Amino acid sequence: MKELLRAHFEKIIDLTDSEFEYISNHFKHKKIIKHQFLVQEGEIVKNEFFVVKGCLKSYMVDSDNKMHVLQFALPDWWITDYHALYRQIPSSLYIDPVESAEVFVISLQDKEKLCEEMHKVEHFFRKKTNLGYVGLQQRVLGLIKTDARDRYEQLIKQYPALFQMVPKQLIASYLGVTRETLSRLYKAPK
Amino acid sequence: MKELLRAHFEKIIDLTDSEFEYISNHFKHKKIIKHQFLVQEGEIVKNEFFVVKGCLKSYMVDSDNKMHVLQFALPDWWITDYHALYRQIPSSLYIDPVESAEVFVISLQDKEKLCEEMHKVEHFFRKKTNLGYVGLQQRVLGLIKTDARDRYEQLIKQYPALFQMVPKQLIASYLGVTRETLSRLYKAPK
DNA sequence: CGCGCGATTGAGTAATTTCAAATCTAGTGG
DNA sequence: CCACTAGATTTGAAATTACTCAATCGCGCG
Numbered sequence: 529m530k531e532l533l534r535a536h537f538e539k540i541i542d543l544t545d546s547e548f549e550y551i552s553n554h555f556k557h558k559k560i561i562k563h564q565f566l567v568q569e570g571e572i573v574k575n576e577f578f579v580v581k582g583c584l585k586s587y588m589v590d591s592d593n594k595m596h597v598l599q600f601a602l603p604d605w606w607i608t609d610y611h612a613l614y615r616q617i618p619s620s621l622y623i624d625p626v627e628s629a630e631v632f633v634i635s636l637q638d639k640e641k642l643c644e645e646m647h648k649v650e651h652f653f654r655k656k657t658n659l660g661y662v663g664l665q666q667r668v669l670g671l672i673k674t675d676a677r678d679r680y681e682q683l684i685k686q687y688p689a690l691f692q693m694v695p696k697q698l699i700a701s702y703l704g705v706t707r708e709t710l711s712r713l714y715k716a717p718k
Numbered sequence: 719m720k721e722l723l724r725a726h727f728e729k730i731i732d733l734t735d736s737e738f739e740y741i742s743n744h745f746k747h748k749k750i751i752k753h754q755f756l757v758q759e760g761e762i763v764k765n766e767f768f769v770v771k772g773c774l775k776s777y778m779v780d781s782d783n784k785m786h787v788l789q790f791a792l793p794d795w796w797i798t799d800y801h802a803l804y805r806q807i808p809s810s811l812y813i814d815p816v817e818s819a820e821v822f823v824i825s826l827q828d829k830e831k832l833c834e835e836m837h838k839v840e841h842f843f844r845k846k847t848n849l850g851y852v853g854l855q856q857r858v859l860g861l862i863k864t865d866a867r868d869r870y871e872q873l874i875k876q877y878p879a880l881f882q883m884v885p886k887q888l889i890a891s892y893l894g895v896t897r898e899t900l901s902r903l904y905k906a907p908k
Numbered sequence: 909c910g911c912g913c914g915a916t917t918g919a920g921t922a923a924t925t926t927c928a929a930a931t932c933t934a935g936t937g938g
Numbered sequence: 939c940c941a942c943t944a945g946a947t948t949t950g951a952a953a954t955t956a957c958t959c960a961a962t963c964g965c966g967c968g
Contacts, residue, residue: 695913695914695915696914696915697914697915707914707915707916708915708916708917711915711916711917712916712917715916715917
């Protein structure tokens with residue numbers, strides 16, 4: 529099971545068996561089922577999650593009880609409430625699986641320890657965050673530049689797997705439109 | 719002049735004089751005037767920029783010749799086309815100052831070298847990117863969750879300095895609305 | 909078979925955009 | 939000191955787009 533984690537690290541850094549052994553001892557495997565929350569609004573967040581199987585979502589619920597999806601996390605992705613985690617303030621997000629899922633859990637404390645002890649690991653996480661940063665910039669550009677249909681089409685192209693596992697209303701929320709609007713957009717002739 | 723850079727690093731890591739000396743030798747100071755581009759669409763990007771004075775903007779121009787502001791960079795911020803830089807693909811952005819400005823320039827190559835040579839520096843940049851990542855997540859949430867007026871009010875609150883130096887039409891673009899809409903929003907009684 | 913959830917459709921309403929014109933403001937030169 | 943210009947901002951009115959709310963449809967599962 530931890531091979532996935534190793535393969536994930538080794539896309540960016542090389543690890544000896546003992547190095548990986550050491551690293552992986554800081555991760556705990558966890559199965560989660562639908563409606564089981566890894567993060568809940570108001571809680572202090574201590575952990576970060578690496579998705580092995582399934583799909584997680586992070587979202588906030590506004591004062592009208594509407595859900596706004598910030599992120600989907602497919603296998604090989606990381607997810608948590610980073611804002612709450614880094615500042616140690618109560619979370620404003622919920623994180624739970626779309627259906628059942630499996631993750632590896634690492635505490636912020638252990639991650640920081642590993643980064644301090646092993647320059648390689650710090651390098652790995654810097655590179656990872658850089659990629660995440662770029663991805664978010666692209667998403668922001670999409671949100672201010674293109675209409676919902678283009679965003680929808682781009683999302684399909686980039687993550688076709690999402691459409692097997694995620695209800696369209698969650699995708700609508702991720703794209704920043706209502707489910708009705710999304711439904712009309714991809715019906716219309718163009 | 720380089721004191722700003724040092725202070726910037728030392729918010730996160732401690733440096734000896736000789737360490738900072740070594741780091742700072744990889745930066746070049748540069749003054750830029752209005753309409754002088756640090757990055758242009760179609761170019762390969764080699765450098766990253768640390769703003770010392772003034773305000774830079776990064777933006778793309780769409781097929782209708784409309785400008786979409788991705789980022790403002792005030793003093794103490796970093797800016798470049800990260801997507802183009804990390805993948806070494808032609809930029810899709812323009813970066814230039816709102817008015818004249820001053821920056822420190824470092825090449826990607828030198829930055830990577832410094833990160834490799836000095837664990838501390840890699841730590842610094844990981845922390846920096848983490849903060850940037852969190853900021854972008856907040857912005858995405860704002861874009862999908864709140865209307866333009868709320869986004870406007872939050873921006874004023876967070877970066878009052880922007881409103882002294884940046885024309886409102888650029889701010890409208892950053893917020894993802896037209897200048898007319900922005901103008902009406904902050905006129906209206908609420 | 910019927911329940912429940914997600915997806916779709918329709919009609920009316922609200923928000924935003926577009927385009928054009930008017931207004932304002934700072935800087936320049938006479 | 940004033941007139942002039944360029945750029946930025948504001949305003950108006952019509953058109954477009956997205957939203958809300960309610961009703962209906964479709965499908966898998968007990």
